[in-house]
Amino acid sequence: MDSLLNRYRNVTVLVLVIMAQLVLLAYQVKTGNDVRLIRVWSVTAVTPLARTLEGIRSGVTNFIGNYITLHDTRAQNLEMRRELGRLKMENQFLRTELSTADRARALSVFQSRTQSRTLAARVIGTGAGAGSKVVFIDRGSVSGVEKGMAVVTPDGIVGKVIAAFPVASEVELITDSTFAAGVISQKSRVHGVLRGQGSGTCRVDGVQTEEKVEVGEWFYTSGDDRVFPKGMRAGQVRVVRLGPTSQEIFLDPSGVQNGLEEVLIVLEGVHQMIPEAPSASAAVHLQSPPPAEPSTGQAPIPPVASGTDADRLRDRYKAIGDAQGHKFGSGLPGSKPPDFNAPPPATPATPKPAAPTPAPTNPPADPQ
Amino acid sequence: MTYSGDRILLGSQRESRISRFRPWVLFVIPLIAILFNFYIPLFFHFLGFLDLPLLVTVYFALMRRSPIAGTFIGAFIGLAQDSLAKNPLGQYGIVKTLVGYFAASVGLRFDVDHPFIRLLLGFFFFFFHEFFSWVLARALLGQQVDFNLESTLVLGLLNAVVALFLFHFLDRLRETI
Numbered sequence: 001m002d003s004l005l006n007r008y009r010n011v012t013v014l015v016l017v018i019m020a021q022l023v024l025l026a027y028q029v030k031t032g033n034d035v036r037l038i039r040v041w042s043v044t045a046v047t048p049l050a051r052t053l054e055g056i057r058s059g060v061t062n063f064i065g066n067y068i069t070l071h072d073t074r075a076q077n078l079e080m081r082r083e084l085g086r087l088k089m090e091n092q093f094l095r096t097e098l099s100t101a102d103r104a105r106a107l108s109v110f111q112s113r114t115q116s117r118t119l120a121a122r123v124i125g126t127g128a129g130a131g132s133k134v135v136f137i138d139r140g141s142v143s144g145v146e147k148g149m150a151v152v153t154p155d156g157i158v159g160k161v162i163a164a165f166p167v168a169s170e171v172e173l174i175t176d177s178t179f180a181a182g183v184i185s186q187k188s189r190v191h192g193v194l195r196g197q198g199s200g201t202c203r204v205d206g207v208q209t210e211e212k213v214e215v216g217e218w219f220y221t222s223g224d225d226r227v228f229p230k231g232m233r234a235g236q237v238r239v240v241r242l243g244p245t246s247q248e249i250f251l252d253p254s255g256v257q258n259g260l261e262e263v264l265i266v267l268e269g270v271h272q273m274i275p276e277a278p279s280a281s282a283a284v285h286l287q288s289p290p291p292a293e294p295s296t297g298q299a300p301i302p303p304v305a306s307g308t309d310a311d312r313l314r315d316r317y318k319a320i321g322d323a324q325g326h327k328f329g330s331g332l333p334g335s336k337p338p339d340f341n342a343p344p345p346a347t348p349a350t351p352k353p354a355a356p357t358p359a360p361t362n363p364p365a366d367p368q
Numbered sequence: 369m370t371y372s373g374d375r376i377l378l379g380s381q382r383e384s385r386i387s388r389f390r391p392w393v394l395f396v397i398p399l400i401a402i403l404f405n406f407y408i409p410l411f412f413h414f415l416g417f418l419d420l421p422l423l424v425t426v427y428f429a430l431m432r433r434s435p436i437a438g439t440f441i442g443a444f445i446g447l448a449q450d451s452l453a454k455n456p457l458g459q460y461g462i463v464k465t466l467v468g469y470f471a472a473s474v475g476l477r478f479d480v481d482h483p484f485i486r487l488l489l490g491f492f493f494f495f496f497h498e499f500f501s502w503v504l505a506r507a508l509l510g511q512q513v514d515f516n517l518e519s520t521l522v523l524g525l526l527n528a529v530v531a532l533f534l535f536h537f538l539d540r541l542r543e544t545i
Contacts, residue, residue, distance in 0.1 A: 010435035014469045017443050018462055025458035029509060042451035045399075050407045057411075125406040126416075127453040134454045136406070162454055172454060177513060198513070260410075 040165055043136070047168040050125045051138060085154040092154075096231060096275045116229055118152075118264040119143060124168065133176035133198060135159075139265060140167045148227060150266040156233035156255030157181065157221060158263050171263075174202060174234075174253045182224030183234045186274060188212050191222055194234055194251070202235055204249040213240050213249055220274045231272030319344045387431035387542040397538065398424050398445050406452055417523050419494065421445050423531045425464050426493045427538050429471035430480040438475075442468025456509065463500045467493050481539075483532060490531030494524040 062074070119139060127134035139145050141164045151158045151171050159179065163170040172179055179196035183204060190211045192204040207213060217237045223230030235251030242248070321328055323345045326338040401420035409416040425445050429438030446464030450457045471493060478485050498520045505511040 010439075010469070010473075013436045014439050014465070017439050017465050021443065021447075021458035021461045021465065025456055025462070025508065028456040028458075038447065038457055039451040042448050046403060046406055046452060049399075049403055053403070053407055123410060125452075126409050127406075132405075132416075132453055135410075136452075170454065176454075178454075178511070 039163065043165045043168055043170075047124065047136060047138075047165075050136070054122070054124050088154040092233075092275070093272070096273050116266050116270045117268040119145070119267055120262060121145075121151075121169075121265055122262055123260045127170070133173045133179075133196065134162070135171050135173060135260060136168050137171055137263060137265070138168060140165045140169050142166050144267055145169045145265055150228045150232075150269060151263050152228075152232055152266060153255050153260075153263055155257065156235065156253065157228055158255040158260065160227050161265065169265075174256060175200060180225070181228055181234065182222040183219040184222040184230075184274060185213055185237075186218040186220060186276075187214065189274070191224070192219070192249070194219065200252075201238065202251045202253050204251060205246065207247045207249055209242055209245070209247055211247065213237060213247060215240055219251060223271050229266065229269030229271045231274055316344050386433050389428070389431075389542055393541045394428065394441075397428075397541070398441075398448070402445070402448055402452065405449070417526060418530060419497070419527060420534075421449050422464065422467065422494060422497050423490065423527065423534055424538075425468050426471045426489060426531070427535050429468040430475040430489065431538075431542060433472055433475040435469050435472040438468035438470075438472030439465055440468070442466070442471075459501065459504060459509065463497055463504060466500065467497055470496075486532055486535050487528045490528035490535075491524045494527045495520060498524070 121137040121139040123135050124138045125136040126132055127136075137151070145161060145164045147161055147164050149161045151160060157174055159171045159173040159176070160181075161169050162172045174181070174194070174196055175198065176196040177198035179194075179202075181194045182191065183194040184191050188211065190207055190213055192207045195203050195205055197203055204213075204219060215237050219234045219237065221228035221230055221232045221234055233254050235253040235255075237249060238252050239250040240247060317340055318328070320340055320342060321338045324338045324342070398421065401424040404420050405418070425438075425442045428441050432438060432441070442464035443461055446461035447457060449460045449464070453460070471489070474480070474489060478489075480486065480489070499515065502513060502515040505513050
């Protein structure tokens with residue numbers, strides 16, 4: 001037995017190591033739990049190094065930028081970019097407010113709305129693996145970050161926190177193939193599910209072929225996923241194709257287009273309304289309606305009676321009955337009914353076409 | 369670097385020279401490789417194709433020429449990589465364990481100092497790693513991931529070229545017995 005084990009020692013060790021990892025894998029898949037301890041060790045070992053590297057890199061870059069090439073332009077640029085980001089968010093908020101101002105509930109929406117509470121974080125690393133679509137940020141559970149929180153930039157959504165470690169968090173990007181979020185189109189309010197593709201574009205699933213979605217249209221978060229607050233930009237439609245059962249819609253995600261350095265973690269999300277799309281007729285100038293023509297002394301044309309033929313017949317019979325002094329519902333069996341073949345009384349030229357009143361002085365006329 | 373002429377196959381296992389490394393090398397180099405994959409693609413996206421942890425696994429397994437050592441090196445590097453990705457722990461671990469084992473087994477039979485062999489092995493193990501990861505993701509984890517053959521072949525070639533230079537650099541850190 002010993003010689004057998006000795007002879008196949010290499011294979012035995014290989015099988016044991018693989019079996020151990022298979023058990024580990026099976027445990028995670030079956031229970032849905034993560035082996036957090038091992039991850040914490042690795043992240044705690046690597047993120048300080050990455051943070052140090054990032055510190056050195058930004059220090060050297062800042063030094064070169066601030067003191068060698070451009071004395072203070074870089075600082076101004078940073079300040080302006082920060083200001084631009086803030087203004088973009090504010091602009092979007094105000095635009096949304098403006099678009100809802102004409103609605104009845106605008107006031108209550110305005111009163112109840114406050115902007116989401118966010119926390120700024122810096123990206124310090126990507127997931128270790130070719131084609132990985134996760135990043136690590138330098139804020140963790142100590143700063144109040146929790147698993148499932150949304151991560152955004154002023155340009156749009158970036159991803160969501162999938163693991164919060166003490167001083168760092170792992171963020172699954174919108175482009176990851178397992179990412180999904182509820183979205184809604186800006187123009188026709190079509191709901192769909194945004195999915196990453198593992199590449200630079202995203203796909204929107206679940207849009208029926210009869211729904212109308214146009215190239216260039218924006219998709220916003222719908223808030224259905226309970227991760228992203230409603231009303232945040234997701235991406236702009238690049239391609240729309242008709243599939244066998246539903247449309248194939250591909251988006252350019254707006255949040256990750258310009259590279260990721262600093263992001264915002266949404267600690268407390270506040271839903272916003274989807275801004276109205278500019279309508280196609282908005283650019284066309286329309287004259288004001290023409291003024292009413294002066295009266296010529298002729299009697300205005302009476303409006304056409306509304307309602308169905310049955311309504312008109314009922315009104316005719318009622319008018320005839322009223323003209324003959326008959327009270328509907330009070331005639332005893334055997335009593336003389338009104339003569340419904342008699343011509344009905346003339347209808348007055350004014351209002352209420354559906355309820356004509358008797359006018360015995362005028363010659364009888366058929367309202368038909 | 370010393371190459372053994374034009375011979376590719378070793379005559380016997382006695383001809384294979386086991387390379388030894390200082391303990392810090394075995395710890396620091398994989399750590400740097402993982403850190404590289406973790407940090408550098410943030411600023412140089414085009415370097416995302418490089419799988420340095422894999423190349424380091426292949427190198428140490430080839431040079432140590434011990435399937436058991438290769439198994440453990442692969443397992444540790446793979447698990448560390450898993451814990452920094454969103455994969456379940458063991459996905460890369462299992463694949464790199466196999467890579468380490470087979471690389472060490474190959475190291476017993478081939479002259480792994482030969483540049484052509486290194487190029488070939490770099491390409492082969494990258495392809496093996498990607499293919500097996502895909503099989504594992506689909507069969508064991510039920511993930512709907514695609515396998516792009518053309519892209520994998522091109523990336524395998526690029527990684528193999530990088531492996532040539534990387535292995536040449538790492539040769540300076542070994543102590544040949």
